[in-house]
Amino acid sequence: MDVEALRSRGLTVISEPLHVDAYRRDLWPRDTLSMYQDGTLPAPPAVVVSPRTPEEVAHAIEWAEHEGIAVVPYGAGSGVCGGARGREGSLVIDLKRMNRILSINPNAQTVHVESGLLGQHLEDQLDQIGWMTAHSPSSIACSTTGGYIAARSAGQFSSRYGVFDDMLLAASAETPIGTLRCGAWTKDGSEDLLPILCGSEGGLGVVTDMLLRIQRRPQQRWLRGYAFPNLESAWSAMRALMQAELWPSVLRLYDPVDTRIGGKTKASDANAGAGIFGWLKKVASENPSMQRHLLNIPLAVPSLLNRIGASLGNEVLLIVGFEGSLPVVHAATEAATPILSPGRDLGPEPGEHWFKHRHDVSYKLAPVFIAGAFADTMEVAATWHRLPALYQAVRASLGQHTAVMAHFSHAYPEGCSIYFSFAGRGNLAQYDKTWASALEAAQTAGGTVTHHHGVGVLKADAAANEAGNAIRVWQEIKAYLDPSGIMNPGRPFPEEPGPSPREQELNAPEAGPVFELDPISLIAKVDPHTEPSAIQEALRNEGFRFRILPDRPLADWLPLLKRGARSPWECPVLAVQARFPDGTRTQISPAPRSAAGPDLRWSLMRRAHLEWVEVPIRPLSDEIVIEGGHPNIDVRDIRPVWYSKSCWAFSGSQHTLAETCFGQHTDLAEPARDPEEIR
Amino acid sequence: MSATVDTCALCPRLCRHKCPVAVATGLESTTPTAIMTQVVLARHNPKTPVASAVDLCTRCGQCQDACGIDQPVVSLLDQARTDHQPKPDPWVAPEIMGSADRVAVICGDFNWTDSLRSALKTNLAELHTSDHLGEPHRIRTDTLSTTLQEIRTIFGDRTAITSCHTCQLALKAADIDTTLLADLLDEQHALPRWRTCQCEHGPGVSVTVRCCGARAPLQDRHPDLALSMACDVKRRLDGQAVYIEDSRCSAHLRAAGANTTDPVNRLRTMEMSDANR
Numbered sequence A: 001m002d003v004e005a006l007r008s009r010g011l012t013v014i015s016e017p018l019h020v021d022a023y024r025r026d027l028w029p030r031d032t033l034s035m036y037q038d039g040t041l042p043a044p045p046a047v048v049v050s051p052r053t054p055e056e057v058a059h060a061i062e063w064a065e066h067e068g069i070a071v072v073p074y075g076a077g078s079g080v081c082g083g084a085r086g087r088e089g090s091l092v093i094d095l096k097r098m099n100r101i102l103s104i105n106p107n108a109q110t111v112h113v114e115s116g117l118l119g120q121h122l123e124d125q126l127d128q129i130g131w132m133t134a135h136s137p138s139s140i141a142c143s144t145t146g147g148y149i150a151a152r153s154a155g156q157f158s159s160r161y162g163v164f165d166d167m168l169l170a171a172s173a174e175t176p177i178g179t180l181r182c183g184a185w186t187k188d189g190s191e192d193l194l195p196i197l198c199g200s201e202g203g204l205g206v207v208t209d210m211l212l213r214i215q216r217r218p219q220q221r222w223l224r225g226y227a228f229p230n231l232e233s234a235w236s237a238m239r240a241l242m243q244a245e246l247w248p249s250v251l252r253l254y255d256p257v258d259t260r261i262g263g264k265t266k267a268s269d270a271n272a273g274a275g276i277f278g279w280l281k282k283v284a285s286e287n288p289s290m291q292r293h294l295l296n297i298p299l300a301v302p303s304l305l306n307r308i309g310a311s312l313g314n315e316v317l318l319i320v321g322f323e324g325s326l327p328v329v330h331a332a333t334e335a336a337t338p339i340l341s342p343g344r345d346l347g348p349e350p351g352e353h354w355f356k357h358r359h360d361v362s363y364k365l366a367p368v369f370i371a372g373a374f375a376d377t378m379e380v381a382a383t384w385h386r387l388p389a390l391y392q393a394v395r396a397s398l399g400q401h402t403a404v405m406a407h408f409s410h411a412y413p414e415g416c417s418i419y420f421s422f423a424g425r426g427n428l429a430q431y432d433k434t435w436a437s438a439l440e441a442a443q444t445a446g447g448t449v450t451h452h453h454g455v456g457v458l459k460a461d462a463a464a465n466e467a468g469n470a471i472r473v474w475q476e477i478k479a480y481l482d483p484s485g486i487m488n489p490g491r492p493f494p495e496e497p498g499p500s501p502r503e504q505e506l507n508a509p510e511a512g513p514v515f516e517l518d519p520i521s522l523i524a525k526v527d528p529h530t531e532p533s534a535i536q537e538a539l540r541n542e543g544f545r546f547r548i549l550p551d552r553p554l555a556d557w558l559p560l561l562k563r564g565a566r567s568p569w570e571c572p573v574l575a576v577q578a579r580f581p582d583g584t585r586t587q588i589s590p591a592p593r594s595a596a597g598p599d600l601r602w603s604l605m606r607r608a609h610l611e612w613v614e615v616p617i618r619p620l621s622d623e624i625v626i627e628g629g630h631p632n633i634d635v636r637d638i639r640p641v642w643y644s645k646s647c648w649a650f651s652g653s654q655h656t657l658a659e660t661c662f663g664q665h666t667d668l669a670e671p672a673r674d675p676e677e678i679r
Numbered sequence B: 001m002s003a004t005v006d007t008c009a010l011c012p013r014l015c016r017h018k019c020p021v022a023v024a025t026g027l028e029s030t031t032p033t034a035i036m037t038q039v040v041l042a043r044h045n046p047k048t049p050v051a052s053a054v055d056l057c058t059r060c061g062q063c064q065d066a067c068g069i070d071q072p073v074v075s076l077l078d079q080a081r082t083d084h085q086p087k088p089d090p091w092v093a094p095e096i097m098g099s100a101d102r103v104a105v106i107c108g109d110f111n112w113t114d115s116l117r118s119a120l121k122t123n124l125a126e127l128h129t130s131d132h133l134g135e136p137h138r139i140r141t142d143t144l145s146t147t148l149q150e151i152r153t154i155f156g157d158r159t160a161i162t163s164c165h166t167c168q169l170a171l172k173a174a175d176i177d178t179t180l181l182a183d184l185l186d187e188q189h190a191l192p193r194w195r196t197c198q199c200e201h202g203p204g205v206s207v208t209v210r211c212c213g214a215r216a217p218l219q220d221r222h223p224d225l226a227l228s229m230a231c232d233v234k235r236r237l238d239g240q241a242v243y244i245e246d247s248r249c250s251a252h253l254r255a256a257g258a259n260t261t262d263p264v265n266r267l268r269t270m271e272m273s274d275a276n277r
Helices: A003-008 A017-023 A029-038 A054-067 A119-127 A145-151 A231-243 A256-261 A275-286 A288-300 A302-311 A326-340 A349-356 A360-364 A366-370 A387-399 A428-444 A460-481 A532-541 A554-560 A601-607 A652-662 B005-009 B020-025 B032-041 B050-054 B062-066 B073-084 B113-120 B144-155 B165-173 B223-237 B247-255 B263-276
Strands: A047-049 A071-074 A091-094 A101-105 A110-114 A168-175 A178-183 A206-213 A220-228 A250-254 A316-324 A344-347 A373-383 A403-411 A415-425 A514-518 A523-526 A544-546 A576-579 A585-588 A609-619 A624-628 A647-651 B102-106 B125-128 B159-162 B178-180 B242-244
Touching: A003 A047, A003 A054, A017 A047, A017 A091, A017 B032, A029 A366, A029 A373, A029 A428, A029 B032, A054 A071, A054 A091, A054 A168, A054 A178, A054 A206, A071 A206, A101 A119, A110 A119, A119 A145, A145 A206, A220 A231, A220 A326, A220 A349, A231 A250, A231 A316, A231 A326, A231 A387, A231 A403, A231 A415, A250 A349, A256 A302, A256 A316, A256 A403, A288 A415, A302 A387, A302 A403, A302 A415, A316 A326, A316 A349, A344 A349, A360 A366, A366 A373, A366 B005, A373 A387, A373 A428, A387 A403, A387 A415, A387 A428, A415 A428, A428 A460, A460 A585, A460 A601, A514 A532, A523 A532, A532 A544, A554 A601, A554 A609, A576 A601, A585 A601, B005 B032, B005 B073, B020 B223, B032 B050, B032 B073, B050 B073, B062 B073, B102 B113, B113 B263, B144 B165, B159 B165, B165 B178, B165 B247, B223 B247, B242 B247, B247 B263
Parallel strands: A047 A091, A071 A091, B102 B125, B102 B159, B159 B178
Antiparallel strands: A101 A110, A110 A206, A168 A178, A168 A206, A220 A316, A220 A344, A250 A316, A250 A403, A373 A415, A403 A415, A514 A523, A523 A609, A544 A609, A576 A585, A576 A609, A624 A647
């Protein structure tokens, strides 16, 4: 291996074992478990480079291709699925010295940053001038912007500002065949590969820089806690808030165990919000001499702990937050009050406590490992319709082996994610068994296996199963960009995935134009080749309408859409079924959002015939209100249904917002949307 | 939470954004979490290079300030040094020369005592230290208290003047009344005043740097990384000239090409001007 060739191209090369060994793992708890219990680590890379520029990244990739060794991009190593774990004999490209903000454009509301910049450093610098990305994952202190792309990250305020995909306007990556420019930087006439680059986990190239949407720091932040009698009533409130398009910045629901063990419905409890790990920690800290033994009891008999948790009662805590300009927050909270009325108002304390401690969850893991057990988290997602079954199935599966609790966050009009926290005694075999059964349970219940933690080694097989035959799209693009297959092989999909059992019996849809309606999740499965007016009529007969009315058949309309759709933070299309030219069918079911690898839908549309698509709908009674633009209020603060230079449109549920901000409104006929107009 | 090395080793590096070594070098090995992990791994493999790993820290304390569960990271690393590095030879304490109540503590190449005597028009004793008042002994738990006791013995009731924050820390820990040289000099210069190794930027300087990397043990054992840190500060200063309170940091940054000056440098310049007259 000619390491001197790397140095001769100006790269900083790190080969001393003390430093190289630190790249043998990321934060996958399985590797933490083996490190802590046995002192064993994944294989070391051969060499690490620390580039300063995209050119140096390109040199490093070129060198690796010449040497025939794998390339592993490394940000801050905060991934919890093993995406950046060590690979024997590989070249690690550590991007943290590419940590500059290259430019800030307040007029365009964008920031151009390098991919090694830590999230906290980005927010700190934006904050100094009154801006923010509003991307706030709990890992913000120890994760990079490049990592957010790799794993398709989501922050704690995603229900208002979107997930990281939604903030990402453009990105550049170095690949074995050269520089790839995506999103707004895509070359005219080229396919925009940004949806494939997001979630690719280094499998296509190394992201070097990106353009992100930024927001003004909110004038006001409103947070409050509500105790609901049970999960079902709280789910209804969450769903209603999202489907009314009031865009709360925070919407977090804790399941009964998490609510009870954390003492969260007691507004005065200063220790609220600690979760299962916090509770275990609290028990241990109050009895230091018994720490190991006290933790061993519940961890050794998790089913007992789960049963005790289940018997504690059904009451659950929902934390709700709104933020933005003063009139918008006022109007949104007024509109939300009747929706939240089934809950008992606990005042601002639970919400403010959560806000203050929102990044503390990561401190809770250590005591569990110290007690000789393992702790981990699993984030899945489904449409509202499937959410209860998904919750029960995964909880039951995890509960066989571990003490488990959950909260629901990252809500969308169509569904929500569930974040399970679990801890159990055992070795790697027990850990693997726990995960295997939980992943199977999630897929059987119709959920996606990952929402924002990425895929890594942990979920690669499950992600491949979820992608089904659409993985051919990934393979084709990977073969083009990385012909030697050196870029983080096996991430996010296995190099040789097996057949996807769920796709063996896919059939062509029968009579349309509306094949299926999900009135709970507000989704319709429709024929993408039928004129929208015919679909609209069929929907009206059922009491619904398009949420976004296209001006041409969806099969023609969808591929023309730029980044984002009616609003930058919402999907115009959910699941799709398509048929490849050889007759093979595939289904991609990302609803409400899957981060099980890249979003393959957009590239699939270019390569296969769409057979059906799922689109968001709204109740017929929820009429559209058209408003004229307002020069003094940032339209993005209000989140209208859609907007153009001349007018903004609000849903009926947003009347209160619209009237508060604009006074009288005018009812107009809803125009069909030209994809070029949609921003 | 009990303050164990394990807690830090199992933390997902939540203080890495504050660690000046980790930020400037970008190296995974330099985060407090990675260093603590080496300590944990040493339980399984005695060949783990803990001795070298613990000296990747400059003991600036930023990690402690950032920690949400108040882990005493610096003390934990001092204990790790004690456990994994050979005990140094006993400290040979320096002697104070002169009988004046105020003692100039000289830790660099240039003896500024006469210049300060002249500037202040007062008598001063002087003490020369080549190791910042026993710094290698003060960053271990087994030799810390005896070293501080020796400092107390040397000084008795006398007060100190120092140009270096590392020496200031030693004197402060030994309860010696200490004044920074920067505070004694008349501040007529136009440059913004700044300190790196303690905590904050000064008026007119937008760059915040907690530690420039000059402090032991990083500079002693990992001089290349110490240089990387100085280069990082220089890059962030972007050519801006800065007056740095700490002569040790200033000299370190100047060696990396940064445009800095400091109290000792100023006294040296004054002395040269006097000589020329």
